[in-house]
Amino acid sequence: MRKCSLDKLDLVFAEIAKNAELYLPVDGSDGGAVYQKWTEGTKRSEKLNTVKSPKDFFFPQTEDLMAFKTEGKSIDVIDTRKAAEDFVVFGVRACDVKAFDVLDRVFMVEPQDSYYTTKREHGVIIALACNKPSETCFCKTFGIDPKEPMGDISAWETDSEIFFKANNEKGEALLSKLSGLLADCADDAADAQKEKIDAIMDKLPLKGLTTEGFGGGKTEELFNRPEWAELSESCLGCGTCTFVCPTCQCYDIKDFNTGNGVLRYRCWDSCMYSDFTKMAHGNNRLTQKERFRQRFMHKLVYYPENNDGLFSCVGCGRCLAKCPISMNIAKVMKKMGGKASE
Amino acid sequence: MNNVAETLIPKIGVITDVRIDTPDIKTFRVVTRDGKKAFDHRPGQCAMLSVPGVGEAMFSITSSPTNEEYMEFSIKKCGCVTEWLHQAEVGQEITIRGPYGNPFPVDDVFAGKNMLFIAGGVGLAPLRSVINYCRHYRDRYGSIDIVYGSRSKDDLLDYKEIIDEWATDSGVNVHLTIDNAQEGWDGHVGFVPNYVKELGFSTDKTAVLCGPPIMIKFTLEGLCAMGFDKTQIYTTLELRMKCGVGKCGRCNVGSKYVCKDGPVFRCDELDELPDEY
Amino acid sequence: MQTITRQTLLDKAVSLLNSGAVTCVLGWKKGEFDYDITPAIFRSAEDLEANFVWNDFCGANFSKYLVAKTDRLDGKMLVFLKPCDTYSFNQLLTEHRFDREKVYAVGIPCEGMADIAKIKAITGDGISSIACDEKISVTTLYADAPVVIDSKDVLLERCENCKSKKHVAYDELLCEEGETIDSNRFDEVARLEAMTPDERFAFWQNELSRCIRCNACRDACPACTCEKCVFDNPKSGVENKAPANSFEEKLFHIIRAYHVAGRCTDCGECSRVCPQNIPLHLLNRKFIKDINEFYGEYQAGEEVGSRAPLVNYTQDDIEPGDVFNRGGDNNA
Numbered sequence: 001m002r003k004c005s006l007d008k009l010d011l012v013f014a015e016i017a018k019n020a021e022l023y024l025p026v027d028g029s030d031g032g033a034v035y036q037k038w039t040e041g042t043k044r045s046e047k048l049n050t051v052k053s054p055k056d057f058f059f060p061q062t063e064d065l066m067a068f069k070t071e072g073k074s075i076d077v078i079d080t081r082k083a084a085e086d087f088v089v090f091g092v093r094a095c096d097v098k099a100f101d102v103l104d105r106v107f108m109v110e111p112q113d114s115y116y117t118t119k120r121e122h123g124v125i126i127a128l129a130c131n132k133p134s135e136t137c138f139c140k141t142f143g144i145d146p147k148e149p150m151g152d153i154s155a156w157e158t159d160s161e162i163f164f165k166a167n168n169e170k171g172e173a174l175l176s177k178l179s180g181l182l183a184d185c186a187d188d189a190a191d192a193q194k195e196k197i198d199a200i201m202d203k204l205p206l207k208g209l210t211t212e213g214f215g216g217g218k219t220e221e222l223f224n225r226p227e228w229a230e231l232s233e234s235c236l237g238c239g240t241c242t243f244v245c246p247t248c249q250c251y252d253i254k255d256f257n258t259g260n261g262v263l264r265y266r267c268w269d270s271c272m273y274s275d276f277t278k279m280a281h282g283n284n285r286l287t288q289k290e291r292f293r294q295r296f297m298h299k300l301v302y303y304p305e306n307n308d309g310l311f312s313c314v315g316c317g318r319c320l321a322k323c324p325i326s327m328n329i330a331k332v333m334k335k336m337g338g339k340a341s342e
Numbered sequence: 343m344n345n346v347a348e349t350l351i352p353k354i355g356v357i358t359d360v361r362i363d364t365p366d367i368k369t370f371r372v373v374t375r376d377g378k379k380a381f382d383h384r385p386g387q388c389a390m391l392s393v394p395g396v397g398e399a400m401f402s403i404t405s406s407p408t409n410e411e412y413m414e415f416s417i418k419k420c421g422c423v424t425e426w427l428h429q430a431e432v433g434q435e436i437t438i439r440g441p442y443g444n445p446f447p448v449d450d451v452f453a454g455k456n457m458l459f460i461a462g463g464v465g466l467a468p469l470r471s472v473i474n475y476c477r478h479y480r481d482r483y484g485s486i487d488i489v490y491g492s493r494s495k496d497d498l499l500d501y502k503e504i505i506d507e508w509a510t511d512s513g514v515n516v517h518l519t520i521d522n523a524q525e526g527w528d529g530h531v532g533f534v535p536n537y538v539k540e541l542g543f544s545t546d547k548t549a550v551l552c553g554p555p556i557m558i559k560f561t562l563e564g565l566c567a568m569g570f571d572k573t574q575i576y577t578t579l580e581l582r583m584k585c586g587v588g589k590c591g592r593c594n595v596g597s598k599y600v601c602k603d604g605p606v607f608r609c610d611e612l613d614e615l616p617d618e619y
Numbered sequence: 620m621q622t623i624t625r626q627t628l629l630d631k632a633v634s635l636l637n638s639g640a641v642t643c644v645l646g647w648k649k650g651e652f653d654y655d656i657t658p659a660i661f662r663s664a665e666d667l668e669a670n671f672v673w674n675d676f677c678g679a680n681f682s683k684y685l686v687a688k689t690d691r692l693d694g695k696m697l698v699f700l701k702p703c704d705t706y707s708f709n710q711l712l713t714e715h716r717f718d719r720e721k722v723y724a725v726g727i728p729c730e731g732m733a734d735i736a737k738i739k740a741i742t743g744d745g746i747s748s749i750a751c752d753e754k755i756s757v758t759t760l761y762a763d764a765p766v767v768i769d770s771k772d773v774l775l776e777r778c779e780n781c782k783s784k785k786h787v788a789y790d791e792l793l794c795e796e797g798e799t800i801d802s803n804r805f806d807e808v809a810r811l812e813a814m815t816p817d818e819r820f821a822f823w824q825n826e827l828s829r830c831i832r833c834n835a836c837r838d839a840c841p842a843c844t845c846e847k848c849v850f851d852n853p854k855s856g857v858e859n860k861a862p863a864n865s866f867e868e869k870l871f872h873i874i875r876a877y878h879v880a881g882r883c884t885d886c887g888e889c890s891r892v893c894p895q896n897i898p899l900h901l902l903n904r905k906f907i908k909d910i911n912e913f914y915g916e917y918q919a920g921e922e923v924g925s926r927a928p929l930v931n932y933t934q935d936d937i938e939p940g941d942v943f944n945r946g947g948d949n950n951a
Contacts, residue, residue, distance in 0.1 A: 030896035068394035075435040114346040134744040223616045234658040236838035250591030262394040305597040324892035326655035
């Protein structure tokens with residue numbers, strides 16, 4: 001483990017930024033935190049987490065896939081993929097790091113999505129333990145420990161110091177470049193801070209939320225439950241939960257006529273939208289109840305069924321904070337699953 | 343620029359023939375610019391065709407893999423991409439990627455079996471591939487029965503091929519029907535599920551169904567009433583798709599992705615899926 | 620703090636439900652915390668007793684729900700309406716969007732609703748409980764003592780600039796008849812109007828660049844009740860989801876503002892629900908301010924059946940040339 005005092009952190013950032021673009025959460029003009037490129041003088045946010053998740057780094061909301069030139073009856077495909085540059089993201093929370101695992105299992109299985117994979121290979125994640133979890137946090141429900149964030153490098157922060165530990169070669173390579181700024185320290189140097197985090201975790205209101213009753217093989221049991229009607233009753237059908245979610249991965253592919261050719265791009269899509277499954281001759285999910293159910297069944301049943309029991313929710317709490325009607329996965333789990341133990 | 347393979351980036355296909363099959367179905371023959379097949383496929387698999395600026399959509403490959411010269415797609419006019427294609431002329435380039443999805447188990451499960459194919463309307467398109475495959479390797483299969491129905495005589499897909507080739511094959515029985523009586527039609531009149539019941543098939547067959555959902559539903563009930571087990575019956579599904587490789591989430595039903603785990607399903611497998619397809 | 624109590628509303632709802640006068644109640648349902656309240660339809664007294672809430676976090680405007688939720692309803696639905704909600708209610712009636720006979724509207728007083736984001740800006744994250752009494756008392760995981768906040772300091776923007784305490788529609792009123800208020804709601808619009816076009820463009824570019832095209836503003840908007848929205852049509856080229864370029868998202872909001880101009884009652888739901896805190900209401904208020912200035916004061920939803928100036932020709936209407944000339948390039 002290595003460390004430096006917090007007042008030297010800007011020097012660490014400057015050193016990192018010499019070789020790669022560095023991104024970190026800063027306060028946006030609206031008060032919410034947002035990932036931004038670091039430059040001299042950038043002040044990092046004190047907020048627990050960003051409004052939008054860091055999935056944009058690997059799976060941006062819109063992304064060009066290719067371009068076409070058409071002339072008469074002929075078409076040319078233009079590969080617009082660019083060589084990726086190395087970049088570093090500082091301050092990713094344990095939940096969001098776990099969300100990358102969830103996305104990896106979609107985009108990096110055969111046939112690999114080259115757009116995602118390339119960016120994933122070039123990104124270094126410095127994950128930061130959560131000193132002040134929010135009431136909306138329930139990462140522990142999904143086996144995530146906010147005091148042990150994974151990523152290429154894990155970091156812990158106290159009032160005066162910051163500690164770093166590399167978790168793989170990529171992380172080690174970055175830390176070794178910072179050796180002039182970091183001092184070696186014992187592996188248990190951050191333990192006092194970890195204990196403080198544990199103490200807070202015990203007090204979180206959603207600490208008893210359990211995945212009992214969910215997981216692979218539960219389709220038959222859950223799909224036709226009457227509670228879906230009540231839970232979805234006031235759902236507006238907007239895409240807020242989907243778009244702030246670090247694990248939602250559905251996308252649309254669309255063509256845009258640039259006036260000088262055609263750009264084919266993809267963009268996030270939402271199973272909450274009425275046209276998500278609409279075909280020219282019908283729609284297999286006609287009402288909001290069915291769309292709402294799909295989102296939660298996918299996260300809590302279908303995805304784990306296909307991915308060794310891994311749930312595709314990481315308990316980041318963004319949907320709890322942002323849903324216009326305050327309906328969210330925690331409420332769904334409490335209503336449909338095992339009761340929370342106090 | 344990046345040299346990594348990317349399934350979303352398509353090849354160029356050239357339309358070399360357009361056949362008007364019915365008032366709203368045309369069959370397009372597609373090859374690459376150098377006159378070859380874009381890729382090899384198995385019966386029941388699909389391809390993503392696109393017209394840049396209009397959109398991309400999934401179509402079943404209606405030609406048999408045994409056709410080594412070209413691929414064919416029978417396409418019904420019912421949306422942006424299909425409307426555009428219906429106006430396309432020979433020589434028009436489109437994009438093509440694939441093959442996607444699981445094929446019919448023609449070489450293992452179907453081998454040695456008596457086959458019963460039941461199709462309605464444009465639902466014959468995915469079955470034509472497997473029917474012609476079975477006809478090509480005729481000695482590998484037992485008897486072949488084909489029940490095919492459509493709204494009218496003019497709506498029967500591949501009518502010439504059915505009459506001139508399928509119906510003249512030995513050991514192949516073709517049973518055609520149309521929904522309503524029509525001048526110039528002396529064949530059977532009535533809906534496919536009823537016709538299947540009237541014909542009454544022995545349960546030593548493996549059945550393959552494709553057609554509108556309502557036809558599938560009643561035909562399946564009819565076959566089960568005759569004593570067929572759902573493990574003997576196969577069908578192929580169609581849902582909205584964007585990526586074709588189980589990532590974009592459109593065609594997700596239960597833990598399956600129709601593009602990747604289907605489109606071919608055995609009917610007992612469908613029972614395990616939520617009723618959303 | 621609200622002047623009417625939960626118990627009063629609960630008693631009213633239970634008695635109407637038990638008497639059979641209504642078959643269900645559209646109200647606020649308690650959440651996991653003290654502030655995450657969900658609009659819900661209650662069908663039994665037990666459900667009401669257990670889950671109905673009324674406090675400073677009942678901001679949601681129920682009027683739009685009446686369109687879908689009363690469509691095939693047997694009997695009547697009781698809906699609680701705050702003064703501002705009644706304007707949306709009337710506007711929807713003007714547009715024949717729901718059947719008035721299916722609704723029993725109970726007007727309730729409102730002292731302004733709290734904005735949880737503003738509270739968190741004071742207290743920080745980690746709220747364990749919020750008590751809404753005389754003042755708002757917030758207990759957090761990280762402070763030893765509760766933080767006590769004057770509710771006037773943490774009002775939703777629309778409540779800070781409340782335009783009316785008057786209920787313009789109801790079957791029954793649980794309070795005194797209120798008055799409309801001379802609010803300062805156009806001050807911010809005036810500030811934008813005073814900017815140079817470049818400044819104003821920069822302002823909106825900064826705000827709208829945060830848009831994630833979740834459509835929450837549209838989906839919550841009581842003026843947006845088209846059964847098929849142009850932004851849901853794949854053939855429109857401006858379908859929901861992400862923009863093809865950074866200008867398209869601005870177009871989305873501007874098209875929407877035009878579409879609701881003259882019909883927007885300034886209920887503020889668009890800004891309340893925006894996950895990115897974009898002050899969308901300012902676009903609508905600009906239209907309201909202009910309409911007031913060009914055609915005389917008009918408040919959408921004040922009266923059922925009133926003809927909005929933009930769809931009502933009179934010989935006194937302002938000439939297009941006058942509109943064009945009024946402020947040169949300083950027009951928003």
